[in-house]
Amino acid sequence: MSVDLGLSPDQESIAELFDGFFNNEAPPAVARAAEPLGFDRDLWNKVIELGAPGMGSAPENGGGGASLGDLVVVAETVGRSIAPVPLVDHLAALSLLTDGDLVAGEAIAAVAVRPADANGVWSLVPAGAVADVVIGIDGHETVVVRSTPPMSGPRNHGSMPLADRSAREGTRTVLGPASLFDTVLDRWKLLTAAALVGIADAAKELGVNYVKEREQFGVPVGSFQAVQHGLADLPVAIDGGRLLTHKAAWALDNVTDGLIDWANNDITDGPALATMSLLFAADAAVMATDRSLHYHGGYGFAEEYDIQMYYRRARGWSLILDDPTTVSLSLADRLFGSVEG
Amino acid sequence: MDFSLSPEVVEFRDEIRRIVREFVTPEIADRMHTTGVFDAPELNLELGRRGILERACPGLGKGDPIEMYVMFNELEKAGAPYDGLAVALMIAAVVNKLGTDEQKERIIPSIISGEALVCMGYSEADFGSDVASIKTRAVKDGDEWVINGSKMWTTLAQVAEWLILLTRTDLDLPKHKGLTMFILPMNTPGITVEPVHTLGTEITNATWYDDVRVGDEAVLGGENNGWRTMTTVLAFERGVMGGTNAGVPLLRHFHEWAVANGVFNEPTTRERMARSVIDMQVATLLTMRSAWIASSGGMPGLEGSMTKVFAVEAYQRASRWTQATAGPAGLLQFHEEGAAGEGFVEYDARHSPVMSIYGGTTEINRNNIAERHLGLPKSR
Ligand SMILES: Cc1cc2nc3c(=O)[nH]c(=O)nc-3n(C[C@H](O)[C@H](O)[C@H](O)COP(=O)(O)OP(=O)(O)OC[C@H]3O[C@@H](n4cnc5c(N)ncnc54)[C@H](O)[C@@H]3O)c2cc1C
Numbered sequence: 001m002s003v004d005l006g007l008s009p010d011q012e013s014i015a016e017l018f019d020g021f022f023n024n025e026a027p028p029a030v031a032r033a034a035e036p037l038g039f040d041r042d043l044w045n046k047v048i049e050l051g052a053p054g055m056g057s058a059p060e061n062g063g064g065g066a067s068l069g070d071l072v073v074v075a076e077t078v079g080r081s082i083a084p085v086p087l088v089d090h091l092a093a094l095s096l097l098t099d100g101d102l103v104a105g106e107a108i109a110a111v112a113v114r115p116a117d118a119n120g121v122w123s124l125v126p127a128g129a130v131a132d133v134v135i136g137i138d139g140h141e142t143v144v145v146r147s148t149p150p151m152s153g154p155r156n157h158g159s160m161p162l163a164d165r166s167a168r169e170g171t172r173t174v175l176g177p178a179s180l181f182d183t184v185l186d187r188w189k190l191l192t193a194a195a196l197v198g199i200a201d202a203a204k205e206l207g208v209n210y211v212k213e214r215e216q217f218g219v220p221v222g223s224f225q226a227v228q229h230g231l232a233d234l235p236v237a238i239d240g241g242r243l244l245t246h247k248a249a250w251a252l253d254n255v256t257d258g259l260i261d262w263a264n265n266d267i268t269d270g271p272a273l274a275t276m277s278l279l280f281a282a283d284a285a286v287m288a289t290d291r292s293l294h295y296h297g298g299y300g301f302a303e304e305y306d307i308q309m310y311y312r313r314a315r316g317w318s319l320i321l322d323d324p325t326t327v328s329l330s331l332a333d334r335l336f337g338s339v340e341g
Numbered sequence: 342m343d344f345s346l347s348p349e350v351v352e353f354r355d356e357i358r359r360i361v362r363e364f365v366t367p368e369i370a371d372r373m374h375t376t377g378v379f380d381a382p383e384l385n386l387e388l389g390r391r392g393i394l395e396r397a398c399p400g401l402g403k404g405d406p407i408e409m410y411v412m413f414n415e416l417e418k419a420g421a422p423y424d425g426l427a428v429a430l431m432i433a434a435v436v437n438k439l440g441t442d443e444q445k446e447r448i449i450p451s452i453i454s455g456e457a458l459v460c461m462g463y464s465e466a467d468f469g470s471d472v473a474s475i476k477t478r479a480v481k482d483g484d485e486w487v488i489n490g491s492k493m494w495t496t497l498a499q500v501a502e503w504l505i506l507l508t509r510t511d512l513d514l515p516k517h518k519g520l521t522m523f524i525l526p527m528n529t530p531g532i533t534v535e536p537v538h539t540l541g542t543e544i545t546n547a548t549w550y551d552d553v554r555v556g557d558e559a560v561l562g563g564e565n566n567g568w569r570t571m572t573t574v575l576a577f578e579r580g581v582m583g584g585t586n587a588g589v590p591l592l593r594h595f596h597e598w599a600v601a602n603g604v605f606n607e608p609t610t611r612e613r614m615a616r617s618v619i620d621m622q623v624a625t626l627l628t629m630r631s632a633w634i635a636s637s638g639g640m641p642g643l644e645g646s647m648t649k650v651f652a653v654e655a656y657q658r659a660s661r662w663t664q665a666t667a668g669p670a671g672l673l674q675f676h677e678e679g680a681a682g683e684g685f686v687e688y689d690a691r692h693s694p695v696m697s698i699y700g701g702t703t704e705i706n707r708n709n710i711a712e713r714h715l716g717l718p719k720s721r
Contacts, residue, residue, distance in 0.1 A: 002347035003407050005633045011342070069342045208715050225720040228711035229704070235714055236627075236647045243626040244619075250342045262618045263593045264418055265586060265625055268344070276619045325612055332611035335618055336596075339606045 005243065007073065014066075015073045021050060022081035028306040031159075034084035037152065038159040039130045044085045044105070053105030056091050061098040068187065068249040072194040076242070079198025079285075082313050086110065086127035086161065088195050092188035093135050096175060097144065102133060108149075111188045112136025113321045115178075116167035126320050129153035129161035135175075135184060138167035142180040146171040158316015159309075186274045189321070190248050193277035196317055197241045200281070200288035203310045204234040207292030210307075214297070221295070230291045237284035244280055248273035262335050275331045282318030289314040344629075346411070353396070353408055357415045360387055365421040373422040374675060374688070377536075377544030378500055380425030380458060388412075388426070389455025398453055399434040399577065399635065410632035413583035414625065420590035420685075424543075425458045425497055427582040432459040432505055435573050436524065439562035447558075448503065448524065457502035460527070462492035462548060463571065469494075470705050472507070473516045473568060477550060479508035479523065486560075488523070488531075488553040494699070495548040498534045501527050505574075506550070507567055520567030523559045530554075541692035576635075576642040578700050585628040585652035587696065588621050588659040591689045594682030595663040604666065613662045620655035627651055643713050646706035653696040653703065660686075660693040 007015065025046055034040040047053065056071050057063020066074075075088050086108060093109035094102060101107040110131030112122035116138040125134055129152060135144045147170025153163035208231060211222030221227055251258055251270035258269035267273060289311040293300035300307050321327060333339075346354065364384040373379050388394050396402040397412040409430070416423040433452040436444055451457035468474045477490025488508055498504065504527050511519035531553035537545045562570035592614065599605040605614075627648040631641035664671035667681035675684035697703040711717045 002343060002345070002350070003629065003633055003636075004343040005630050007342065204715075208717070212717065220718055223718040223720060225708070225711075228715075228717050228720050229707045231715055231717070232707040232710040233650070235710060236651045239630070239647060240623040240627055240651060243630060244623055246342050247344045247622075247626060250344050254345075262621075263589070263596070265414075265589045265618075265621050267618075267622055273622075276622060279616070280619050280623060325608075328612040328615045329608055331619075332615040335615060336605075336611065339611075 005246070008069075011070055011073050014070055015077065017050075018052075018074050018077035019080065021046075022077055022083050026081045026083035026085075028082065028309060031082045031084050031309055032306075035159040036155045037129060037161055038084050039086070039161045040084045043083060044108070047085050047087060048105035052087060053090055053108075054094070054103035057094050057098065057103045062100060062103045063094075067253045068190065069246070069253055071191060072245050072249045075191040075194035076198040076201070076245075079195030079200075079317075080202045082199065082202070082309060084159075086130060088191045089127040089131070089188065092184055092191055093133070095184050095187045096135060096142070096180065097133065099133070107132040107146075109133040109135065110165075111184055112165065112167070113185065113188060120166055120168035122165045122167050124154075124162045124320065125165050127161055128163035128165045131165075134165045134167075135181070136167060137178045137181050140178050142175045142178055142184075143167055144173045144175060145169070156316065158313045158320070160313075160316050160320065162320070182271065186252060186271045189278040190245060190252065190274040192317055192321075193241070193248070193274070193281040194245045196278075196281035196285040196314065197238060197245060199310055199314050199317070200234065200238045200241065200285040203285070203288040203292040203307065203314070204231070204238060206307050206310070207231055207234070207288075207295050210292075211295050221297075227295055230295065234284075234288045234291065237287060241277070241281040241284040244273065245277040248277045260335055269334070272331065272334050275327060275334070278318075278321070279324060279327060279331065282314075282324065285314035285318060346407070350405075350408060350411060353393070354411050354415060356391065357388075357393060357412055360384070360391070360393075361415060361419045361421060363387075365416075365419050369422065370420055371675070374542045377538070377542055378425070378497070379422040379543055380497065380500065381422045382455075384421060384423075385426050385429075385455035387455070389453060394426075394430060394455055395453040398430050398437070400437040401433070401449070401453065406632040406635035407629075409582070410629060414586055414628065417583045417586045418589045423583060425500070426455075427584075428461060428497060429457065429459045431574060431577045431582055432461075432503070432524070434577055435505075435570065436561065438573060439570055440524075441558075443558060444524070444561065451502065458497055458500055459503040459505060459524075460495050460497040460501035460546075461574075462495045462498075462504055462506040464492060464494045466491065466493045466547075470702060472571070473520065475507055475509060475520070477506070477508045479510050479521055481510075482554075485554050485556055486523070488550045488555070490550050492548045492550075494537070494545050495534070496543070496545040498527065498546040498548050499536065499544070503527065504532070504548075505561065507571060510567075511565055514565065517568045519565060520571070521564050522561045522567040522570040523555060524561045525553070525555050525559045539695070541695055542688075543695075572642065575701065576640050576645060578645070584696065584700070585624050585648055586621060587652075587689070587693070588617060588624075588656040591656070591659055591663060591682070591685060592617055592621070594685035595667070598667065598670070598681045598683075598686070602670075610666055613666070617655070617659045617662070620658065624648070624652035624655050643709060646701070646709040647714075649700065650703055650706045650710070656689075656696060657693045660689045664690045
């Protein structure tokens with residue numbers, strides 16, 4: 001019990017293992033080849049071999065018992081590689097699901113991040129196009145539906161496997177009241193935030209490497225101060241986002257009845273920190289991809305260059321929950337109390 | 342990953358909170374704005390008396406930079422006038438690290454008791470960002486050094502007992518190599534202090550040095566070693582010693598006003614407020630990281646630059662939107678009826694610009710990050 005902002009030796013190994021895995025198995029060409037659906041079954045099978053889908057599940061259910069602190073490290077590597085596998089969604093969904101085929105990864109789970117509409121439809125579920133099981137809110141209840149995935153969905157900005165899914169057709173199980181879903185959504189926000197930090201980090205690397213190589217006026221464009229200063233903001237936002245997601249993971253893992261004393265800048269409430277992480281990491285990823293693309297000049301706009309894939313996913317992953325204003329207002333209710341109350 | 346303070350540090354923090362509640366009265370906050378001196382001697386003495394300054398000072402007492410971070414963070418969040426203390430403690434830490442035994446014995450006790458303040462003379466009228474080019478000269482004359490020149494922005498010189506002074510001692514060496522840092526009493530004959538009034542009510546100074554004579558006992562960190570002393574100071578200054586959570590008291594003042602005036606239910610206000618709370622949290626985490634690096638034996642110079650760039654702009658953003666949201670009430674100053682946040686909204690709009698200037702401007706910090714963190718070529 002004392003401040004230690006580093007990764008544990010185990011987490012260092014996890015980061016190394018997953019970065020290495022995605023570097024080898026999922027270079028950007030793999031994400032490119034998986035477009036527009038945004039899913040690569042072969043890659044998912046390799047993720048299964050790694051034991052990743054059940055990492056966060058309890059050992060008595062056949063899982064790896066990893067903490068959220070470990071899972072944010074994994075999620076960041078997913079973002080860094082933009083690997084076309086729904087690992088973030090799956091890990092989040094499994095906070096309430098224990099079925100053996102899900103823990104093993106033979107079946108894929110998705111999180112319906114917005115409640116079902118009056119007709120029982122969950123619209124634009126991330127990973128909904130490929131998931132065998134979807135968990136979400138329908139009316140006043142948290143429900144799980146097992147049904148056949150469509151394996152296709154609307155073409156979208158982030159090349160994400162989105163699809164509308166029914167909350168009523170298929171094998172439907174009621175897990176409990178809608179409030180039960182909070183832990184799933186908190187986890188989804190947190191892991192998505194970590195993935196966005198990874199996107200920002202990769203975009204920074206692409207930009208920095210490009211400006212060191214590219215020459216104009218006889219010198220690397222990275223020697224121009226205007227370019228340098230635009231890039232210098234990125235590691236700041238990335239480190240800030242990473243610290244915030246780590247703090248949120250630590251709070252969700254360790255703190256019950258956390259503090260929300262914003263007036264003293266003392267916040268240890270896990271759910272608030274998870275939403276804060278998502279908002280902050282989304283901004284970081286959008287800024288990093290914006291600037292990195294811009295400093296590629298015209299090539300940044302060319303389909304052939306990888307930065308455009310990161311640019312689109314930064315927006316896709318950060319907007320799929322809802323518009324940031326709505327998310328901020330829900331955070332405001334948690335921080336300051338709701339307007340009525 | 343552990344973001345919890347140890348029980349010992351929590352106890353330390355709670356003691357500081359108790360002292361702050363007792364000593365940081367509205368009168369004290371008011372006094373800093375009428376005198377232009379951002380310091381509270383009674384608070385310093387109490388913190389000194391209880392051994393808190395010694396404990397918080399890097400390298401002394403417990404010497405854990407996490408505790409130094411905790412102390413300054415608490416003072417800053419409470420809106421206490423702590424600038425004087427921050428400089429003094431930072432210099433105590435530098436004397437402890439680089440000074441001779443004689444200097445440590447002579448200087449440090451006066452600081453950690455809360456009695457003596459220190460002012461810093463690096464910048465000159467013609468050299469700020471390019472501080473390694475300063476011209477103030479120190480020339481050896483027998484056993485003595487004779488100092489001539491002038492400094493600009495010598496904040497706290499009107500109240501400090503000690504001065505650290507960056508001088509040029511060798512004209513033939515490259516600019517970073519021919520510098521020497523001195524530490525001397527402010528009452529040494531030959532020093533003149535003239536006030537410089539600022540937008541943020543703080544009164545800083547121009548200082549002149551005419552045949553100021555000191556012995557070798559005043560050399561801090563070795564002859565022609567002044568740049569190393571300077572970078573040690575800056576590593577302590579940037580990011581750990583406060584200056585990274587100035588938006589917290591502002592948000593508190595603004596919130597009180599906004600609730601009382603029915604503005605706080607506006608979605609735009611709530612969204613901006615939530616965003617600023619995120620910013621403040623990130624700023625404090627970056628600060629904590631610098632402190633944590635320092636407490637694990639590292640020198641958080643680069644991380645300090647990163648913290649400062651972020652924290653300062655977060656504060657400036659908060660200041661901009663709170664003043665704009667308050668409208669005309671955001672223009673009214675302390676003690677004027679109807680002033681938003683009792684005048685703090687207006688005050689912070691005047692104070693926030695300086696934060697991206699002193700202690701190394703935002704541009705200098707970005708240069709640092711670009712070159713040392715991103716590995717980009719020297720800028721053109
Ligand atoms: C209220 C206040 C208190 C202060 N207190 C102290 C003190 O106690 N002791 C002390 O020694 N100093 C103090 N300072 C001085 C402070 O450190 C300097 O003002 C600061 O370092 C900037 O130097 P300058 O003012 O000469 O600006 P300049 O260096 O002239 O800079 C002008 C502008 O040019 C930009 N610029 C300069 N160089 C570069 C570059 N290489 N790349 C890109 N942009 C660049 C700067 O960012 C800035 O925007 C204080 C200043 C203020 C305002």
